[in-house]
Amino acid sequence: MYWMKKTNIISFRIPLIVCLLTCGLLYCFSYLIEHTFEKISIQQNVTELNSVITSIERELTYYSPDENRDEFFQNLLLILTGHHHLFVYIIDDSGKIVYRTRGPNLSIALSQEHFDRLITENSTAIWNIDKSSYRIGASRVLLDEGRQYTTIVAVARDLQLEFIKRLRNGLGLLIVIACVLALIGSLISIYFTQKPINRLIKKIEGINMKSLNYRISTKSVPVKYVSLVKAFNNMLHRMEDVFDRQRNFTADIAHEMRTPITNLTTQTQIVLNNARSTDEYREILYSNLEEYEKMSQMISDMLFLAQADNHQLVPNLIDIDLHSMISLMCEYFEPLADEKNITFEIEGSCSHIEGDKMMLGRAISNILSNAIRYTPANQTIKISLSQVNQKRIQIIIANPGKKIESRHLPHLFDRFYRVDESRHRSGKDSSGTGIGLAIVKSIIDTHRGHIHVESDDLSTRFIIKLPTVI
Ligand SMILES: Nc1ncnc2c1ncn2[C@@H]1O[C@H](COP(=O)(O)OP(=O)(O)OP(=O)(O)O)[C@@H](O)[C@H]1O
Ligand SMILES: [Mg+2]
Structure with a gap:
């Protein structure tokens, strides 16, 4: 039974x-x-x-x-x-x-x-x-x-x-026997078809939050269910990835907040140990101010991302001339670039677009500041503008430098993701928190655009496609 x-x-x-x-x-x-x-x-x-x-x-x-x-x-x-x-x-x-x-x-x-x-x-x-x-x-x-x-x-x-x-009786008997056989035969065949599914259900039922890394072996199921099992395993993989990121995200926030607070606490304790001159106090307060600003910036970045997640970012749409906007931004970054003798080169053109100037400016400046950071001295960052079609434009920001390994590329836009693991979570490097590109992606998504990154030995290229009208 x-x-x-x-x-x-x-x-x-x-x-x-x-x-x-x-x-x-x-x-x-x-x-x-x-x-x-x-x-x-x-x-x-x-x-x-x-x-x-x-x-x-x-x-x-x-x-x-x-x-x-x-x-x-x-x-x-x-x-x-x-x-x-x-x-x-x-x-x-x-x-x-x-x-x-x-x-x-x-x-x-x-x-x-x-x-x-x-x-x-x-x-x-x-x-x-x-x-x-x-x-x-x-x-x-x-x-x-x-x-x-x-x-x-x-x-x-x-x-x-x-x-x-006699013929009628014989045929009647034949009908009864055939029906019973058909019933038994189809029940048996359904039972055998159902058996591997039942086994599969049992395995799936055993999967919980703690065993998201479990994968069902495709060898243990009949060939016709292999693609189903593969699809299920892929779904598990995606879920595990999301859970991992969620877990890391919380850990990352805690870590990023702890570093400046630890710095502030330590600094304050050291200062309090001995009496200091007014100049020394001022210097320490300036240094603390830097940490406060960093924390404040991070909190506002997190708020910005939370708004984007909740679809609360409402772009203030105006007509934008991307060529002149990007030229102005290059001028703004020139002093920083000059430190490494890096130059900017803007080529091509595209039509005006409808967008939020503040948001798009923030996105491009995040990419440009990264580009300056990772471009070796005496090199050139190239920005090309072009028209994909009447309704879409393209911006490519390319900087020379060390190739980003392809395994990192899909995660570059994740929050707190940084390629260099030694810098990641070390807390020694104050250069970035790894939120910059996540903000860029939210802004481009809000503008119904698309962004992706390519990297090879020659350069790293951020390719943005934006609609002219949202
Ligand atoms: N142009 C680039 N060339 C090489 N690597 C890059 C480039 N842009 C970004 N990356 C890599 O992507 C990571 C994520 O960049 P992102 O801008 O999100 O964070 P960050 O620059 O480290 O910090 P933040 O921008 O929040 O201050 C960087 O840590 C870096 O490893
Ligand atoms: Mg950055």
Whole structure:
């Protein structure tokens, strides 16, 4: 009964449908066979009756049973030879039986209500006498001398009826057996189809938050379920990734907040240990101010990202000339770039776009500040503007420098993700928190644009596509 529990209601529907279909099909088939056989038997009987009646009619016209008695009976015998279960009565106009075969009394037929119709319409009828069934036909021959003879011929149907009865019973039994077999067969096949699914369900049920790294082996499932298992494993992979990031995100925030607070606490403790001059206090307060500003910047960045996550960023859309906006930003970064003798080169052009100037400015300055940081001294950062089509423009910001390994590229826009693991979480490097590119992505997404990064030995390129009208 265990398998019955496992096979749910839906699984029973299919065997039931298969069973009903088999039953219906076989019933139609048996009806057809029975009907055809019955039709053929009737045809056979009618043909036999008609041929015997026609032969007897011919003999009656050639040889009158009164005048050529011997010839007539001799020929009659010849006619009836080979016809089994056939009975003949020949009755003259006075009602005298001229000839009769052994068997049922056919003369009673003369008194039957519809007998005359048999003669006039040249038809046959079924007649049941003494628990036996016959098909009867009749004819009337009028001779020149004014005499008339009635011929009644009957053929027994009992054998045919018995055969049809047995055929019907046999086919009925066949239908029942076939239905039961179809039901059992489809239940068994469903059970075996369901078995690996049940195993799979059991495995899936065992997966929880702590075992998100579990993957179902594709070797343990039938080939037809391999793609399903692969898709499920991929989903697990994505979920594990999201959970990991969520976990890291919380840990990263805590870490990023702890570093400046630890710095401030340590610095304050050191200062409090000894009396300091006013200048020394001022210097320490300036240094603390830097940490406060950094923390404040990080909190506002986090708030910005939270707004983006909740779709609360509403861009203040105005007409923007990207070429002049980017030129101004390069001018703004020039002092920083000059420190490493880095130059900017802007090439190409594109149409004006609709966008939030503050947000887009922030996105481009984040990319430019990264570019300056990672470009080796004395090199050039190239910014190319182009028109993808009438409705889309493209900005490529390319800087030479060390290639970013391809495994890092898909994560570059994740929050707190930094390529250099030693800097990541070390807290020694105050250069960045790893939120810059996450903010860039949120801004581009808010503008219904797309951003991706490519990197090779020659350069690292941030490619932004933006619609001209949002
Ligand atoms: N132009 C670039 N060339 C090489 N690596 C880059 C470039 N831009 C970004 N990266 C890598 O991507 C990481 C993430 O950049 P992101 O701007 O998000 O953070 P960050 O610059 O470290 O900190 P933040 O921008 O928040 O101050 C960087 O730490 C760096 O490893
Ligand atoms: Mg950055």
